[in-house]
Amino acid sequence: MERELLLLGLLRRRDMHGYQLHEFIERFMQTCVDLKKPTAYYLLDKLAQAGYVAQSEEREGNRPPRRVYTLTEAGEQYFQTLLAQNLADYLPARFAGSVGLAFLDVLEAGNAAALLRQRRTVLANHLAQAQSAPPHGGSFQLVLEHQIVHLQSELTWLDEVINRLEGAA
Amino acid sequence: MERELLLLGLLRRRDMHGYQLHEFIERFMQTCVDLKKPTAYYLLDKLAQAGYVAQSEEREGNRPPRRVYTLTEAGEQYFQTLLAQNLADYLPARFAGSVGLAFLDVLEAGNAAALLRQRRTVLANHLAQAQSAPPHGGSFQLVLEHQIVHLQSELTWLDEVINRLEGAA
DNA sequence: TTTTCCATGTAACTCGTTACATGATTTC
DNA sequence: GAAATCATGTAACGAGTTACATGGAAAA
DSSP states (O other): OHHHHHHHHHHHHSOEEHHHHHHHHHHHOTTTOOOOHHHHHHHHHHHHHTTSEEEEEEOOTTSOOEEEEEEOHHHHHHHHHHHHHHHHOOOOOOOTTHHHHTTGGGSOHHHHHHHHHHHHHHHHHHHHHHHHSOOOSTTHHHHHHHHHHHHHHHHHHHHHHHHHHHHHO | OHHHHHHHHHHHHSOEEHHHHHHHHHHHOTTTOOOOHHHHHHHHHHHHHTTSEEEEEEOOTTSOOEEEEEEOHHHHHHHHHHHHHHHHOOOOOOOTTHHHHTTGGGSOHHHHHHHHHHHHHHHHHHHHHHHHSOOOSTTHHHHHHHHHHHHHHHHHHHHHHHHHHHHHO
């Protein structure tokens, strides 16, 4: 449901068309959702059919006409419901990367440390990118903040694991 | 790929049948993977067809016969490859719950705080459960440790957000 | 003039889930 | 005798992705 929540929430601020929504989400929300273009259009269509958003064609010059979406009353209600649900519930993140950790002892300590140092580089890059992102208006800043706090905690822990391995080597 | 990695890694320690594998994963690995029974059987079949595991029927008394899987040489190779990849790469977790945070300012501060306190309860439960889990052998302990560190960081941050909201109210 | 950007979609496919089916065995 | 457990699957479905198609406009 979080994709719908996001789309509705963005439309709540101002009317937008699909391309615009997709672009915004890709640029600023990549940390929590990743929705492709076809999915965006599909979801918008579904929301429109459910009556949560209204469409209106708009053309500027000879450019391809665009379908602008507006939040309806029902949409606002639905948004509030989804928002309350999303905030009240904590759905634990799945760490696909943890699986490998379970088999760390399969490898010789030096070898394992080398691989984790590679992981550390990737992680540090993510963190640097998050930290260099321009500040965002309102609560959107919270999302970024959360991401940074999380990545920092990850980095600290990874360093500790690497240290242990190198101490053992 | 992390599901395959997990299955191969478990079979590497000892031969197991599908039911056993599924049960183990559900009980001890729920933090990083969640694979249902049909998926487990499907995956094992795929791994068998690819030659990474070998099957052998086994029956105990009149109980339903079970298909025991054994890691092959090729499977061991594949496991090593997957493991190295998994360790070297950091794939950022997606926080579906963050979406709601982006729209926190839509709600009146007290209201928002109330919802987040609910979230906090759920989160605290997850943490308590992770902390009370019995220690695991070898590197499996790392997975649990990681989960605990993560949940603690989440809780700390959540508390800070709630504090800010209550300060503003 | 060729590439990139704007703007929207469709079709086919993959992955995984739900719900269902089977049947023996142990536990209540 | 009923329910839960052991053990394996199939069939139908759903959500989301990839690859493809279209076509004008701006930029290189």
